[in-house]
Amino acid sequence: MATLADPQPDFATLPEMAADVFTAPLARPAHVGDDWLEPQQTDYTADDHGVWDDLFARQMEVLPGRACSAFMAGLDKLDLSRGGIPEFGKLSEELGALTGWSVVPVPMLIPDHVFFWHLANRRFPAGNFIRTRETFDYIEEPDVFHDVFGHVPMLTDPTYADYMQEYGRAGWKAMRYNRLKALGALYWYTVEFGLIEEAGSVRAYGAGILSGPTEARFAVEAASPNRIMLNVDRVMRTDYVISDLQPTYFVIESFADLYRQTVERDFDRLYRSLPAGFTYANSAVIDVDNVLHRGTQEYHLRGGRGSGAVPV
Numbered sequence: 687m688a689t690l691a692d693p694q695p696d697f698a699t700l701p702e703m704a705a706d707v708f709t710a711p712l713a714r715p716a717h718v719g720d721d722w723l724e725p726q727q728t729d730y731t732a733d734d735h736g737v738w739d740d741l742f743a744r745q746m747e748v749l750p751g752r753a754c755s756a757f758m759a760g761l762d763k764l765d766l767s768r769g770g771i772p773e774f775g776k777l778s779e780e781l782g783a784l785t786g787w788s789v790v791p792v793p794m795l796i797p798d799h800v801f802f803w804h805l806a807n808r809r810f811p812a813g814n815f816i817r818t819r820e821t822f823d824y825i826e827e828p829d830v831f832h833d834v835f836g837h838v839p840m841l842t843d844p845t846y847a848d849y850m851q852e853y854g855r856a857g858w859k860a861m862r863y864n865r866l867k868a869l870g871a872l873y874w875y876t877v878e879f880g881l882i883e884e885a886g887s888v889r890a891y892g893a894g895i896l897s898g899p900t901e902a903r904f905a906v907e908a909a910s911p912n913r914i915m916l917n918v919d920r921v922m923r924t925d926y927v928i929s930d931l932q933p934t935y936f937v938i939e940s941f942a943d944l945y946r947q948t949v950e951r952d953f954d955r956l957y958r959s960l961p962a963g964f965t966y967a968n969s970a971v972i973d974v975d976n977v978l979h980r981g982t983q984e985y986h987l988r989g990g991r992g993s994g995a996v997p998v
């Protein structure tokens with residue numbers, strides 16, 4: 687059966703891109719090669735480590751009871767509470783022993799095909815820099831706190847770790863079909879902003895939720911956003927916002943369910959039927975939805991970020 691990822695190139699070395707596939711022309715800094723990897727992690731200052739510790743402490747006030755158990759267990763397994771920005775070599779040793787993943791430093795957002803290639807090889811590219819105290823609450827590009835605190839603990843879960851690898855392999859196929867936007871929506875609504883049913887309620891497993899205090903509360907318990915059971919066909923047709931809290935979150939039953947719905951799916955058929963653009967607005971509730979909570983959308987109707995609206 688055709689699946690999310692096949693036919694696959696050999697991912698041992700960075701595969702050649704087909705000539706007719708477009709990727710965003712990012713300017714590569716002179717000191718990194720085709721793999722976009724930094725030769726080494728930044729030498730952080732004492733204040734950089736202090737920023738990490740303060741961000742960490744703030745999240746730990748919010749996440750118990752809101753983050754899924756796999757994430758909380760991952761924090762423990764990797765001993766991320768030991769203080770300071772983790773050293774990627776040591777972190778990779780510990781993570782590698784658990785699920786075979788490693789964490790590698792990159793200077794900034796990297797091209798899609800290079801990102802996919804690293805994931806396909808169970809390498810998680812993490813931003814090298816850390817935000818400043820001036821940008822403590824909101825950053826445009828993912829930094830080491832978002833990437834390592836938000837994403838890496840989840841990679842200790844074996845099923846989730848497999849999903850991420852398959853997602854990387856799948857990226858190459860989406861590029862061939864020119865459907866990166868649709869696959870990007872799947873990433874957005876799972877890896878970045880996913881919720882999971884747990885202990886009779888919903889908890890967060892998406893890094894975009896887990897790495898910020900406001901969204902952690904909003905996603906899990908506010909009245910505004912919709913909470914809808916994940917349906918891959920629907921999610922890949924759904925627009926998303928990158929600069930504000932989400933009007934809708936999608937919920938999975940389990941990581942095995944996420945794996946089944948995506949990796950074991952005939953994506954050739956899906957890509958052939960997908961329109962080039964998005965069909966559904968990010969706040970829409972449609973007939974096929976299995977709705978856990980129909981949001982009031984009060985926060986977004988009052989103007990969202992920048993308007994002073996309270997995220998309720």
Ligand SMILES: [Fe+2]
Pocket residue numbers: 828832833836837878893894
């Ligand atoms: Fe992220």
